[in-house]
Amino acid sequence: MTRQTAVIALKELRELMVTGRFQAAAALVFGLFAVTLALATRTYARALQEYGIADAARLESLRQDGHLNRVTMWLATEPPSPLSILVSRRSGAGGWLSFQVDGLAVAFPPADLVLVMGIVLSLVAVLFAHDAFTGERERGTLRLLVSGAASRGDVLLGKLLGRIGALLVPLMGGLLVGGLALALSRDVGWGRTETAAFLALAGVGVLFVAVFVSLGILASAWTRTTHGSLAASLLAWAAFILIIPSVAPYAAAAFAPTGNYALHQRALMSVMDDQRDALVDELVREWQAPLLSQHPEVLDYYALSRSERAARAAADPALTEVLTRLSAIGDSAIAEANNRQRVKHERMVEEFDARRDAQIRLTGRFASLSPYSALVLASLDLTESGHRAATRRAQQHRQWQEDVFRPWYAATLDSLRAANLPGDWSNSRIGLTELPRFIYAREPVGARFLATLPPVGALSGFGLGFVLLAFVGFRRYDVR
Amino acid sequence: MTTWIIARREIADAVGTGRAPLLFVLVLVMLGTGMLVLRNDYHARMEAHALIRPDGTQPVMAVSPSPLSVFARGLDDAMGRRFEVNPGFITVGQTQASANPLFGAFPTPDWLFLFRVVLALLAFLAGYDLICREKAQGTLKLLLSGGASRASVAAGKWLGSWLVLVVPVVLAALLWLAMAGPLFGLSFRPGDGGAIAAFVALGVIYLTVCFTMAAALSALFHDQTTALVTAVLVWAIVVFVVPGGGVLAARHVSAARPLAVVESELQQAFGRGMMNTLDLLHAAADQPSDVRFARLHEGWGGVHEERDRIMERADAEAAQVVRVAEAMIRVSPAGAFEGAATRVLGTSIHDEAQLRRRILDHKNAILLDVFRAFGGEEGGTFPAFQPPRGSVADALVSRGADLVALLVTGFLSLLVFFTAVREYDVR
Numbered sequence: 001m002t003r004q005t006a007v008i009a010l011k012e013l014r015e016l017m018v019t020g021r022f023q024a025a026a027a028l029v030f031g032l033f034a035v036t037l038a039l040a041t042r043t044y045a046r047a048l049q050e051y052g053i054a055d056a057a058r059l060e061s062l063r064q065d066g067h068l069n070r071v072t073m074w075l076a077t078e079p080p081s082p083l084s085i086l087v088s089r090r091s092g093a094g095g096w097l098s099f100q101v102d103g104l105a106v107a108f109p110p111a112d113l114v115l116v117m118g119i120v121l122s123l124v125a126v127l128f129a130h131d132a133f134t135g136e137r138e139r140g141t142l143r144l145l146v147s148g149a150a151s152r153g154d155v156l157l158g159k160l161l162g163r164i165g166a167l168l169v170p171l172m173g174g175l176l177v178g179g180l181a182l183a184l185s186r187d188v189g190w191g192r193t194e195t196a197a198f199l200a201l202a203g204v205g206v207l208f209v210a211v212f213v214s215l216g217i218l219a220s221a222w223t224r225t226t227h228g229s230l231a232a233s234l235l236a237w238a239a240f241i242l243i244i245p246s247v248a249p250y251a252a253a254a255f256a257p258t259g260n261y262a263l264h265q266r267a268l269m270s271v272m273d274d275q276r277d278a279l280v281d282e283l284v285r286e287w288q289a290p291l292l293s294q295h296p297e298v299l300d301y302y303a304l305s306r307s308e309r310a311a312r313a314a315a316d317p318a319l320t321e322v323l324t325r326l327s328a329i330g331d332s333a334i335a336e337a338n339n340r341q342r343v344k345h346e347r348m349v350e351e352f353d354a355r356r357d358a359q360i361r362l363t364g365r366f367a368s369l370s371p372y373s374a375l376v377l378a379s380l381d382l383t384e385s386g387h388r389a390a391t392r393r394a395q396q397h398r399q400w401q402e403d404v405f406r407p408w409y410a411a412t413l414d415s416l417r418a419a420n421l422p423g424d425w426s427n428s429r430i431g432l433t434e435l436p437r438f439i440y441a442r443e444p445v446g447a448r449f450l451a452t453l454p455p456v457g458a459l460s461g462f463g464l465g466f467v468l469l470a471f472v473g474f475r476r477y478d479v480r
Numbered sequence: 481m482t483t484w485i486i487a488r489r490e491i492a493d494a495v496g497t498g499r500a501p502l503l504f505v506l507v508l509v510m511l512g513t514g515m516l517v518l519r520n521d522y523h524a525r526m527e528a529h530a531l532i533r534p535d536g537t538q539p540v541m542a543v544s545p546s547p548l549s550v551f552a553r554g555l556d557d558a559m560g561r562r563f564e565v566n567p568g569f570i571t572v573g574q575t576q577a578s579a580n581p582l583f584g585a586f587p588t589p590d591w592l593f594l595f596r597v598v599l600a601l602l603a604f605l606a607g608y609d610l611i612c613r614e615k616a617q618g619t620l621k622l623l624l625s626g627g628a629s630r631a632s633v634a635a636g637k638w639l640g641s642w643l644v645l646v647v648p649v650v651l652a653a654l655l656w657l658a659m660a661g662p663l664f665g666l667s668f669r670p671g672d673g674g675a676i677a678a679f680v681a682l683g684v685i686y687l688t689v690c691f692t693m694a695a696a697l698s699a700l701f702h703d704q705t706t707a708l709v710t711a712v713l714v715w716a717i718v719v720f721v722v723p724g725g726g727v728l729a730a731r732h733v734s735a736a737r738p739l740a741v742v743e744s745e746l747q748q749a750f751g752r753g754m755m756n757t758l759d760l761l762h763a764a765a766d767q768p769s770d771v772r773f774a775r776l777h778e779g780w781g782g783v784h785e786e787r788d789r790i791m792e793r794a795d796a797e798a799a800q801v802v803r804v805a806e807a808m809i810r811v812s813p814a815g816a817f818e819g820a821a822t823r824v825l826g827t828s829i830h831d832e833a834q835l836r837r838r839i840l841d842h843k844n845a846i847l848l849d850v851f852r853a854f855g856g857e858e859g860g861t862f863p864a865f866q867p868p869r870g871s872v873a874d875a876l877v878s879r880g881a882d883l884v885a886l887l888v889t890g891f892l893s894l895l896v897f898f899t900a901v902r903e904y905d906v907r
Contacts, residue, residue, distance in 0.1 A: 021709050110731065249585075363580060
């Protein structure tokens with residue numbers, strides 16, 4: 001950066017910051033950051049408190065009425081994440097068994113940092129960058145500016161840096177005040193991981209603002225009047241913020257269909273239900289056939305009533321032995337059918353997940369045509385509220401079930417059998433006091449940041465591309 | 481007469497400079513894209529519905545997706561879920577046609593979104609320089625010195641520019657509506673025509689309010705750039721800040737528990753009730769079957785009662801948040817428009833809540849039959865579920881506050897516009 005660039009940048013910064021328009025817009029952005037973070041912090045603190053009360057009630061209930069049959073459902077709970085303060089939930093749908101729906105979240109997504117940065121701040125950036133050259137040309141000062149010692153490159157860079165600097169004042173001011181309030185709040189367990197994610201999000205925010213300042217300057221470098229540059233930059237802003245991100249998932253669904261989700265769910269259920277039962281029947285018939293052909297008297301036994309069967313079995317030890325062998329064959333057939341169907345089930349899940357992941361990747365590619373989508377995707381990854389974290393959580397949960405829950409379940413069941421409790425063991429009240437709990441291990445911020453490199457790269461690409469095009473336009477700009 | 485002459489001049493100017501045809505093409509492309517995208521979504525959900533709908537032998541409730549969701553998807557997806565009545569609870573299956581979570585990350589490009597956000601921006605852009613442009617061009621002095629009253633000039637300019645905005649929007653909407661059946665394969669139900677007409681009318685009122693707000697700004701400011709910057713910021717506040725902030729503030733001031741907490745309470749009620757029911761059945765193991773059935777009824781019936789109470793309490797809490805949020809959001813024309821439009825099209829928060837109430841009522845009406853079927857008795861069929869469906873007039877009456885808020889904002893903006901033009905310093 002040359003001295004001329006620094007001088008022009010400072011001039012831009014000073015000129016912009018003294019205008020009433022800018023001060024009003026900056027106050028709006030600053031206020032929105034502060035108020036949004038303050039309200040979200042209080043809402044989170046209350047949700048955490050509610051969760052604590054509910055969790056204590058849940059554990060007490062397990063002590064009172066605990067039974068093995070549905071214990072998994074009770075254990076899959078997680079406290080709200082403090083990072084939900086920064087990025088709110090984007091969907092109001094509940095879980096698979098959730099009757100209630102958060103309709104308000106669907107109809108009116110609550111304000112969060114993504115809304116303030118992504119929509120309001122980007123709009124302010126475009127509004128205060130569009131007249132970088134056209135405004136000076138209309139006032140007649142552009143001729144003076146380029147006739148001095150500064151090259152056109154210096155002028156462009158100075159204007160860019162000056163305007164980015166001016167917009168960083170409300171952005172950094174708002175984030176600083178909100179961040180300090182978060183860090184000092186006793187209600188929020190705000191640790192190093194959260195601070196690092198917050199700083200990374202702020203960094204992405206700065207890059208995002210720079211992209212939209214570049215967009216405004218690009219429009220200014222290719223138009224002659226402030227009206228023309230404003231119309232062009234607003235049109236591009238609307239396409240980037242409002243149109244491309246909204247259409248991207250639907251376009252991806254059209255080009256990379258996953259197949260019908262409900263049909264997939266139904267097929268999965270069928271594999272482990274009626275198809276499994278049919279296979280069990282087939283295997284039992286096939287595997288028991290040799291033994292039954294050697295012992296046709298078993299068929300006569302099956303034709304007897306329950307009390308007659310008991311009397312016959314007691315009177316004929318050889319028959320009892322055959323029945324025991326048949327029963328063992330039946331158990332093996334069930335186990336084999338379960339295994340075969342589980343493999344089929346897993347393959348179907350994998351195939352569907354592969355199609356779904358392909359659609360998600362394509363959505364990401366389409367969405368990467370907009371800097372706003374890059375901001376949204378990066379913020380979802382940084383705050384672990386997107387698809388990546390959901391996949392990671394599901395993987396961890398599967399592993400936990402394999403390593404911790406199933407052994408615990410088997411051991412508890414064995415102890416119940418040993419205690420010889422009457423009735424159905426799975427549905428017996430056993431007062432579960434020592435429970436394995438699944439605790440999601442959050443991804444280190446470094447890894448999360450690495451995951452945001454594609455959207456951050458897309459943002460950088462947009463910024464550089466806009467600046468380059470602006471330079472090309474400004475080099476041949478008629479300053480008269 | 482003078483008013484109409486000035487209005488015609490505005491229209492001729494917009495047509496001559498290509499502004500009006502450009503606007504028409506832009507709106508046509510946007511509304512067409514929105515309809516195409518949402519029509520695909522609707523058909524995919526219909527396919528899913530064909531798989532999950534009850535055949536009469538199961539205690540299942542599943543409402544067909546609404547073709548009106550093409551215009552405002554709202555909560556139609558949540559309303560199309562499958563609700564199966566079991567002895568101790570209702571199993572809820574999701575029906576969404578896609579497993580792609582990124583659908584939730586960005587807004588749905590339905591007509592509601594296009595009207596509320598994109599066309600509103602166009603309305604602000606159409607009105608921001610209504611008066612200050614004439615001043616910048618120096619033609620305002622000429623116009624006012626021609627003998628016409630300031631009120632006539634203001635009315636003529638407002639009317640002309642309003643027609644330039646509204647006529648292309650209505651024409652594009654009518655064109656796509658006419659093509660909805662032949663081109664997009666959409667078939668509407670009786671009564672849907674009234675809902676669509678009311679939606680478009682609400683959209684026009686909303687765009688008129690946005691346009692008038694911008695016109696008022698154009699008469700308050702003397703500099704076009706200041707008027708434009710202010711208009712665009714006001715648009716952002718109206719469309720994003722007030723609705724988003726209203727929801728956040730409403731959640732803050734209202735005491736609704738998070739969904740996860742409600743879910744946990746429901747699970748506890750189920751666990752407790754299941755154990756109690758098993759205790760009752762064990763105690764009646766040697767009793768005749770009618771006594772055992774009475775115990776089953778007592779046990780599971782108690783679980784349903786307790787779970788219904790929890791759900792009703794959660795609904796009452798959620799309704800309070802919605803009431804507070806709507807009262808705050810209604811201040812913004814975008815919030816008032818969305819509230820009224822989704823209600824008219826039957827995909828609003830209130831329609832979804834009403835459907836769940838009806839589902840609970842239906843569940844309680846068939847519960848005895850469900851217990852009988854569970855007890856091994858030969859069941860026949862279960863009565864068909866009738867989802868609630870109100871008239872457009874009822875919907876409009878229930879959203880009277882939104883309509884009043886829209887009209888008051890429009891009237892106040894018009895008042896500011898005319899007052900500012902009367903006081904305008906043309907020098």
